[in-house]
Amino acid sequence: MLERSPKPVVEKPTLHESAALHVTGTATYIDDLPEPRGTLHLAPGLTRIAHGRLVSMDLSAVRAAPGVITVLTAADIPGQNDTSPIGAHDEPLFVTDSITSEGQILFVVAAETRAQARAAVRRAVVETETLDPILDIDTAREARAPCAVPGRTMTRGDAEAAIAAAPRRLSGRIVMGGQEHFYLEGQAALALPGEGPEMIVWSSTQHPTETQAMVAHLLDVPANTITASVRRMGGGFGGKETQANQTACLAALVAHHTRRPARLRLDRDDDMVMTGKRHDFAIDYTVGFDDDGKIHGVDMLLACRCGWSADLSGPVIDRALTHADNAYFYPAVRLRSLPLRTNTVSNTAFRGFGVPQGALAAERVIEEIAFATGLDPNTVRLRNVYENGQLTPYHMTVEDSITAAILTDLARRCGYDTRKAALRASNAKAAEEGRVLRRGIAMTPVKFGISFTATHYNQAGALVHVYTDGSVQINHGGTEMGQGLHTKMMQVAARVFGLPQSDIRLTATTTDKVPNTSATAASSGADLNGMAVLDAATKIRDRIRDFAAERYNADPGTIRFHNSEIHMETGQGTLVESFAAVVRQAYLARVSLSSSGFYKTPEISWDPATGRGHPFYYFAYGAACAEIVIDTLTGEYRIDRVDILHDAGLSLNPEIDRGQIEGGFVQGAGWLTMEELVWDKKGALRTHAPSTYKIPTAFDMPRVFNVALLEDVPNRKATIFRSKAVGEPPFALAACVLFALSDAVASLDDHRTCPRLDAPATPETVLACIERLRAGKSATGHGTKIEVPATDADPVRDPVG
Template sequence: MRNLKATGSQAKQIGGATGVARKHESAAKHVAGEAVYVDDMLEPRGTLYGAVGYSSIAKGRIASMDLSAVRQSDGVVDVLLLDDIPGHTDIGAVFDGDPILTSDEIKYQGQPIFVVVADTEQQARRAVKQAVIEFIEEAPMLDVVEALTAKQFVRPSHYMAHGDAQVALENAPKRLQAEQHVGGQEHFYLEGQVALVVPAEDGGMLVYSSTQHPSEVQKLVAEVLNVPVNRITVDMRRMGGGFGGKESQAAAWACMAAALVLKTKRPVKIRLPRVDDMTMTGKRHPFYNTYDIGFDEQGLIQGADIMVAGNCGHSADLSDAIVDRAMFHADNAYYLPNVSIAGHRCMTNTVSHTAFRGFGGPQGMMIIERAMDDIARAVGKDPLDVRKLNLYGAAGRDTTPYHQKVEHNLLLELIEQLEQSSNYGARKAEIRQWNQTSRVLKRGLALTPVKFGISFTLQHLNQAGALIHIYTDGSIQVNHGGTEMGQGLHTKIIQIVAEALAIDPDEIQITATRTDKVPNTSPTAASSGTDLNGQAARNAALILKQRIAKCIAEHKECAIESVCFTEGRIYWGDQDESMSFADAALFAYEHRVSLSATGYYKTPKIWYDRDKAKGRPFFYFAYGAAVSEVIVDTLTGEYKVVGVDILHDVGRSLNPAVDRGQIEGGFIQGMGWLTTEELKWNDKGALMSNGPATYKIPAISDTPKRFNVGLFERANDEETVYHSKAVGEPPFMLAISVWSALRDAISSISDYRISPPLDTPATPERVLNAVMVTRELAKQQEGRSQS
């Protein structure tokens, strides 16, 4: 007992609250249906309900608008138009270009034009359909390649380079070029966009919003109303999923509701129906990528010229940073000694695409993973051998295209461990033999790695705050700037605080994220929720621990170094005397010690000079690898994922159960993005995949029967909270192994000589087309060899 110290380095020894599986803090409420989301809240008396009227065309102008039938509809109380907005009318997250409503120009189908409020939600939805709006329609720009050719961008292009790519390409023994279309993705959160705004005193408002970024909602509502930010309070207890779709795009509905509260002096709630939600909100950016790569006879890359072009939609939203992150991850796990990377932000007449798990990183990784498969076919090697040959390694092979050193590299060790545990080599040989005798069904196997940078690439977002109260009965209330969307952030924060104070996690209560408790918060995004808010909460807990220890030392006349927190008790002196944590809290209060503290944290070491395209944008990298096996029907293009083995780097896991859940969920969501989830707009720019009948996310039946997830637990070398690593986004990209396995199966038709073209999502139609193209190319190749 005497040697126990309340320090972070020995936290596991003292508290034991982290590093263990603990159920989600709201799990029981989720199962029982008792978890309260915004739409479940008891609404104040007199609440009105809003519905949004939006454009049916993708580009043009409003010729005339008659809303008289809307105003006369049953239950209608008022209508909000652009001219009714007292303050800012542009609510762009970073750059201008996102008007809250439009009265003239139309840039995409789904652009909000007016909002109606009525006594009931049904009345509002019926009334909004009574609008008579005539448009002057123009031909929309919908194709990203056309936008790229026309240099139609929402933001300037960005470039980065390392070495001399062109000289290396010209001197390379072998050279390949390819292009690739990577589809977007609908967030399909279970809880749609919703906001409830309640009037308060002095022109203030209380905003309940399903948002990943309460501070941004607070700021934008204040700007729309033309009031100081301190008049607006945003409250967010939990979201029914976000995935990035509620980072910037939750703000509009809160702003509309707030403007209607100002107009009607009554509470207003806006909840989007699923079709309206899918029509009016942004998706994962579709990308158009190309590569020009030179390599030697063994498949070792010597030079690469890579281009990534994001389809951003009509405005910038978060696209500048998203395309940057695609560029940062265009190398994925591979050292490119001579490389140039161009990133373009293309403007099209669709809804403005936005943040989605991985934030552009997955789209950037796709092009280099295609290259690895293509190089392998060109040199006649297994793709895994080519991947391992090109991995980041020791000094001289450890610098990224943006000049950050890849330190504490776990790639080769992790991959080889997975290769062995998944029995990759024997399975690969068995599959090759099986494919030789199976004429219709073909199997494929692929192992792909992930190296994902952790930090916001916008430096000032890498900060967080927390507020902790200890009450005189020893119970604790924690508030922090992160938001809970089902990912287990609150659960981990509880464990972190319990570890720091060496108490039972059940003594800790997390309260709703509120802008009047912790101000100026960053969005819960970039996999940094626990890294930032967990460290801030821990810092606050350590301040309180120090205060209590000092109080005990002073009044028990002992050295402060002898005060020890362990297992819910506090010992001092010769460790013969102790009191419970609850008694200590009361003791400190009675001796006039503050039991409330704020904690703050900012990520160290990170910087990026965008003008020079050099820096250290990431505090550290998270690594992982996945082996996926598929079987493909070459007559129909239908396929099934039959097995998945994952080994993922989580540092020192704060909660292995939560981490496994994130890995499993991220992989399945990534698999959906690359296989079944297809966004479809018609030639007029109208979204056709606007509901579950026309947009297919993975079902439980799509989960592979063999689904093994292992945690590569090794303490993070960087000083993160208890040396853990982020686990929200990195596992998403493990699903690239499914797409690579599909290409492997199709390539077997050509005895693995042809690398099939396969854009994503790899629907059965695209797979069948790739089968036919591969067969034709194989015939042509055979004909040339015979002649």
């Protein structure tokens, strides 16, 4: 391994590699690529019913429309009409008979202009037979509509007996909605046919290798004829891990048939209707505990709305199960999952990948115990957090638990106890004076397992070149979606060679340079690809060092790469040569200045059938405290203050990591408080555009937002320079906002009743919860349901079928 010093770039807040390009508007995304001569523009024809059968489809008027070059359907696919990412074979690119969701693809139009293609789609005459759709978890459970992925059970000890024997018991339910990814750059692809079957597909994808494989299967050609490439995405959040495939496949299919370049950028409305979202969950729980707030046993059933196909629902639900303990030890536990098929979009990966849903249930259990015992929730948390040596529900030993230390430190830093006492006094005075504003505060931790539960994904490759002028080019299998992964990879190479980051250039992620890549997901991008870059760069550096030792008669052990120079001890004393000069000499001596690198995560194993193993290399920890104020007449609220203390190990780039923490937290708060997906009774998505789907804005940011990284706590595992992943864990910290709202609502009956506030806790949901408490009714845990009347046509979107 490299020496700890010098460290010219790593662990310093260097500038994001595309920052200047972003600010000046010159960063290139898929739709910014120069349009090759003869490019065709595409538009998909979509189903507009949620459940039924395709009876007939007359596309003659579409083909005759101005500018239309071709119209393709399932009959035009040379290979497999399948875009299922996990081999379930239940996700056709084109509908041929059964319609199982609004927004499935019937056909694709290729025209000379985008406007012509979109206009032609509306000329289709489609006849369908409509069946009653299954749209929500409760209906799916009643209809016994299991998804293609199996349910799982994780057990340790006898949960039923432990709960029965516990001094106190309670049961409840927490419901949480889905979430739209709302990436700024929508799904987009450009396919360019080459010689014979060769094709380049530029795609806004988090998983270029899977896109390559999907296109190859669709066209019935070998993978080595398809190159998938992406320089950057304008956001992904998991929404481009599998959902990018259908856009790329449509472009590739048209390019294959016409031998012309084909471009598709989905309209925002179509994008939101077609693509999967975060999984909704309804989690039933029973817990046994004692008067001191100590948990004796937990039993949970996690029911999940998967949508019309399997997609990644299996892995998402598995990860929700593995995090239904969050940071707490359950002495006896049974966790079961119930994946359900519905006639809605096929839900998919989303930042956190099931962890926020599972962790939220754990935090509700803690909240329930606090209300039942009269203890402070933070006291209950500290009495139940993991101690090293204890087993998780999946029988992995926790070896690095620091939750108690983080919670205690954050409480001290933010003055939790003092502020809570002040808020209680303020609320009591507000009640006496008849004022409507109430305040709440809550603190929640996260323990987030880092690694893919699909063990084979825990590998990465890289390719590094050093040129004769001393400049360096790197390529790796990860993708950049704004999270700063490429910047960190440049920092790794810069540290290895002792160069400034400006001497490192990073090229687009492409399958013809680094093959068989894993998705950039599971917060593993820097861990995996950083080690692969380190491996490749170290090989070259060691060759240069061995050459320098021979060329200058220097002791290899004294050679250091620092400040664009190579320092060495020779018989005549210290010799300093520029990095570029030594590299040039090495080239003339025929020393290889290029190398591939590879890394696979050690120490991990997972058996999904038994729900046991060591699926995570390590855990990332953090805690957050939120203070809010609500208007009890309207249910409206604002977040006044948030304090976060997060564990990033020895951060590769503190400023990028702080940005990830802030962004992840706000996105999590949006999911829990305002982002609401609404389908009407016919199964049409009504929140399908920025005008109908609300995400956080600058006005929703906490008025005071303090973010600190845990200092001087290196990762105990041998990760890249002892750093820790930071992309997804902060998302789950936003749970404190929901429980701060709950704390404020509970003040209306002097904290005697757990409000059981569901998510998203919109003002309507908060107000309904307030009214229940005022009426002296116990919360049901079902939240508020908004019914939107179904109409025959959407005034914004033009129906096709």
